Amino acid sequence: MTAMRSATIWCPYPSRRNSLVSVPEVEQRLHEWALAAGLLTEPAIEKRFRQARFGECAAYSYPDAPDLLVYAKWLTWLFVADDEFDENRAPAEGGIDRGVLGLLPLDGAAPVAARTPVTAALAELWRELAATMPRPLQERFRRNADEYARSYASDLARDRTGAVPDLRAYIELRRLSGAVETCLDLIERQPEAYLYPKLAADPATRAVRLAANDIICWSNDVFSVAKEFRHGELNNLVTVLHGASGMTWRGAVETAADMTSARTREFDDLQDRLLAEQGTPALRQFVAGLKAWISGSLDWHRSSPRYADSLL
Template sequence: MKTFPPADHVLYRLPACAPAPALVHELDHAVMAWAEGPAERDRLSATRAGELIARAYPGLREDRAAPLAGWFAWLFLVDDLHDPDKAADADVASRLLGTLVPEPGPAPDGPPLARHLAHVWQRIACTQSRWWRMRFLTHTMHFLSAFRYEALYRRYRRVPTLREYVQLRRASGSVTACLDLLEFATGREVPPLLHETDQLRGMFTRATDVVVWVNDVVSLEKELHIRESVNGVLVLQRQFGLTPEEAVNRVYGKVAADIHAFHAHERELQRMCSSWPGLTGRDLTALASFTDGMKAWMRANVDWSAHCARYRHRQAAP
C-alpha cells in the first residue's frame, strides 16, 4: 500500500529545503550528545533527527541549535512511552509534567527523562518572553496529558471516533510545541496579539493537522505491526467503512484542504496586517519568519519521513 502522497499533491508545492550534509551531521551530533548510554544512542540514531531539524527550522541560529537538539532527543525518547506494551504511560507523563514551570530552576531529581526535559527547558526558557513560555508550556502539557487518554484507548482496544480523534491528535503529536520552537530557533517572537488572531490561529491549527495526519499515514505499517489502535487512518476506516487505500486517500484529501485553508488564512492575515497601526518592521519580519517556518515544517515532515527508519515497520507484537 502506498503511504506517501502522489507526486502532484499540493503538499509538494510547499517550499522544500535541501540541507547541507555538514549541517545535518552537526545537528545529529548535537542530538546524540543528549543520549545516556548506547541504547539511547541507537534509538536516536535511527530517527535522523538532525535532518528533520535542518529541514523544519529555516533560519536556525547557531546558538539555539543545542537546546533544540535536546528537545528533539527528549521528544523521540519519550515517544517510546506510547508503545502499547508500556503500562506506565500516564504515571511517567505526570512526573514529566512536574518539571514544567514558567520560571525554571535547578533540574530536580527524578527519572532520566524528567531531568533531560528540565535541562532543555532551562536553556530554552531563559531566552524567551513570559508569554511565549506560557504558550509553549501549555502545548507541552497538552502533549503529555494526551498520554493518559491514548493509553485508555489502547487498553480497551478502542478506536476513537473522528470527532474525538481530531482533538486528541492535535495534542498527542507534540507538533504545537514544535511549531512554537520556530520562534526560539530564529530569535524572532511574533507579538502575542497577532498569535491570538483568528487568522494565525487558523494557520497554526492547519499546519499542525497536516503534520500529524501525514504522520499517521507514513507510520501506518509500523503501527499495524505493533497493534496500534489510535491512528487517523484506522479512525476513518472504522467510521466510514473504508478500505485502507480509501482511508489513506481521504487523509491526503484532508491534508490538501488544510493546506489550501492555511494559504487562505495567510492571505487574510497579510491584508489585515497591512492596515494594522503600530506593527513594526520587526513584528512583520517575525510574522513572515513564523509563517515560512510553518510551511517548512509541513514539507519537512514528509521529506524526512521518506528517509527515516522510524517509519519502517517493526516486528509484530507477540
C-alpha cells in the first residue's frame, strides 16, 4: 500500500478554529492529564499523542466551546481507546467492550471500580462532562457511549480471519464504533444548542445526525486506512471497497471519497429541509455545530501528523 493524494472529499462548510481559549495551553494541559491518567504508557505512544494535536482537533470541532479542555479530553480518550483495539493492546479483562454504563453513573452515584487506566480515566472524565448536561442529555450520551464501547465486542469487530466485512454490515458497525454520536451529543452541552427530547428524537433530526455520523466516520476511514491496515484492521471503508470489488487501492480511496462527498450533499439537503420546517434557534445552533464538526474534523485529518502517511 503506497501513499496517494489523488482523491478529494467535498465539503462546502468553512472550518473555524476556537478563539475563546489558548489552544497551545489546552494542548499542554491535555498532555498533563493524559500522563497523570496513565494513558500514555510508552514513549512511542506519548510521542504519537503529542504529534496528533488532539487539542487542535477539539478547537476545530467545537469552535464555540469556552471550556474546550473537557472536549479535548473526550476526543483524546476515544482515540486512545480506539488505538488499543486497533493495535491489539486492549486488556483481556476489565476493558470497555463489556459496556461502560457502570462507569457513567447518574445522580451522583459512585461508579463501578475501574480496572484499567482507560476505564479509570473515563469514570473521572464523566463527572466533568456531565456536570453541565441536562438529565436527558446525560442519559442519551450514556446510551451512545455504551453502544460505542460494546461495538468492540461484536463478531465483526473481533474478526481476525482476514475476511473483509460486507459493506452494509460494515456501515452499520461504523456508526457505532466511531463514537461520533457521543461527540455530536456534546454539541448540546452548550446550552444554546441543547435540543429538548422531542426535537432530538424527531426522525428528521435523527436523519441529519446520521448523515453527519457517516461523513465524519468515512472521512476518518480514508485518512486512517494505511495506519489501520498495518495493524491488521480490516474494518475500514476503503479496505471493504478494495476487498469486496477487487478495485485497486487508488480506486477504493477515490470511491470512498466520492461516497463521502455524496453523503455530504445528502446532509446539506436534509439540514436545509429540517431548518425550513423546524428552524428553532437551538436547532440552528446544533446544525451549525454539525457543520463545524464535519469541516473541522476534515481539516484536522488533513493536517495532523497522525495521518501523514494516509492514502489521501
